[in-house]
Amino acid sequence: MAIILFSRPDHDQIITYLYMHSRELVEYAKQKSHNVLNEERTNANKGRIEGVIKKKRPDLIMFNGHGDERTICGHNNQPLIELDKNHRLLRSTIVYCLSCKSALELGKKSVEDDTTTFIGYEDDFALGRDTRYDSTPSKDKLGNLFLKPSNLLMKSLIKGNTTGDAVEKCKSKMREDISKLRTSSEQNEQDALPYLLIFEQENYVL
Amino acid sequence: MTNDQSTSKEDILKQIVLERLRQTSPTFKVALGSKGGFLHKEQLINEVTKDTNLGRKIVDIQKRYLESLKEGII
Numbered sequence: 001m002a003i004i005l006f007s008r009p010d011h012d013q014i015i016t017y018l019y020m021h022s023r024e025l026v027e028y029a030k031q032k033s034h035n036v037l038n039e040e041r042t043n044a045n046k047g048r049i050e051g052v053i054k055k056k057r058p059d060l061i062m063f064n065g066h067g068d069e070r071t072i073c074g075h076n077n078q079p080l081i082e083l084d085k086n087h088r089l090l091r092s093t094i095v096y097c098l099s100c101k102s103a104l105e106l107g108k109k110s111v112e113d114d115t116t117t118f119i120g121y122e123d124d125f126a127l128g129r130d131t132r133y134d135s136t137p138s139k140d141k142l143g144n145l146f147l148k149p150s151n152l153l154m155k156s157l158i159k160g161n162t163t164g165d166a167v168e169k170c171k172s173k174m175r176e177d178i179s180k181l182r183t184s185s186e187q188n189e190q191d192a193l194p195y196l197l198i199f200e201q202e203n204y205v206l
Numbered sequence: 207m208t209n210d211q212s213t214s215k216e217d218i219l220k221q222i223v224l225e226r227l228r229q230t231s232p233t234f235k236v237a238l239g240s241k242g243g244f245l246h247k248e249q250l251i252n253e254v255t256k257d258t259n260l261g262r263k264i265v266d267i268q269k270r271y272l273e274s275l276k277e278g279i280i
Contacts, residue, residue: 013244014237066240077240100239124239124263131233131246142234178280187231194271195236197280201270 004029004158005058007049008040009065009075014127018064018098020137021147022154025062029158044074049081053089060094060157067099070106083109090116094163096154100124103204111206117163119153123202126195130188142188145181146199149173153203167205174200220254223268227251238263 006026010019019040029036037056039048044065052058063080065073070083081087083106092115097107103120110118126146133140149170156166178196181189227250235244242260245253253261274280 014240017237068240126267127237127244129235129237129244131235175280182280187229188234191230191234192236193280194267195238197271197274198267 001034002059002158002160003035003037003056005037005049005052005056005061006039007044007061007063007065007072007074007080008038009044009073010041011076015065017127017129017137017143018147021143021151022062022064022098025151025154025158028155032158034158042075044080046074046078046080049074050086050089053093058093061090061096062154063095063097063099063102065099067097067102067106069101069104072097072099072102072106081106090118092116094157095119096157097121098125098150103206107204107206118206119163119167120204120206121202122204123198125202126199128192128195142192145177145189145192145196149177149200163205167203170203171200219269220265222272223265224251224254226268227254227264238267 006022008019008022010016026036026038037052037058039052063072066077067073071079072081074080081090087106087110090110091113094117097120100121101123103118103122107118107120110116128142128146130140130142137143152173153166153170156169157163174196178193178200181193184190227247230247230250232247235246237244238260250264254264
């Protein structure tokens with residue numbers, strides 16, 4: 001049984017989309033009998049996240065949220081993890097960070113100790129949606145094209161697969177979807193293709 | 207290649223991207239990074255037309271997609 005921490009803020013349109021799509025991951029981790037620490041909405045704040053990491057020493061952490069090269073943010077974009085301030089908290093964990101550009105500096109520095117694995121994005125991540133499903137995002141096939149592969153990656157980690165395998169599963173699913181969409185007659189799906197391609201290419205394991 | 211030729215190539219690419227964006231479905235929205243939320247067709251066109259940072263990013267994404275098609279990567 002692993003200890004898995006989720007940081008799931010829910011304070012703007014983009015983050016709410018991630019929040020809703022990651023709900024199934026929390027349930028999945030519970031079904032697999034892991035010790036699940038779900039810090040969501042206002043609880044995704046620096047005090048709680050730091051405290052939980054120090055006290056429980058999670059094996060796997062998923063961060064949803066905004067961020068940049070040096071920072072992972074939580075509720076209301078409060079910095080949770082900052083390079084050269086508290087990034088060493090991530091030591092000896094597997095981190096999956098669905099946050100813009102975090103793989104660039106923060107991710108690279110975090111893995112210098114050889115016991116930490118960091119999966120993140122080197123660029124801004126792209127997220128498409130179909131406005132016909134604004135009130136039912138889980139039924140949005142377009143949104144699912146972007147976030148289902150990410151969920152596949154996290155589920156793979158929850159199952160205990162290697163990070164390399166998890167990333168490859170995610171990328172493979174995206175490549176499969178991209179290939180199928182090329183011949184789609186749905187304009188929406190054609191519109192999503194360039195952004196899906198970037199999303200697939202910018203996901204890295206460090 | 208002279209600067210004039212280079213600029214002209216960029217302008218042509220921008221026009222191609224704008225034409226592609228004009229075909230975008232009215233129900234499609236996309237978010238790129240932390241700023242700006244989800245953008246619909248007119249907002250995407252506006253960013254590219256005004257040559258903002260986001261607009262240049264959109265052009266780059268579309269360019270990479272077209273190159274991938276050309277090279278048979280996808």
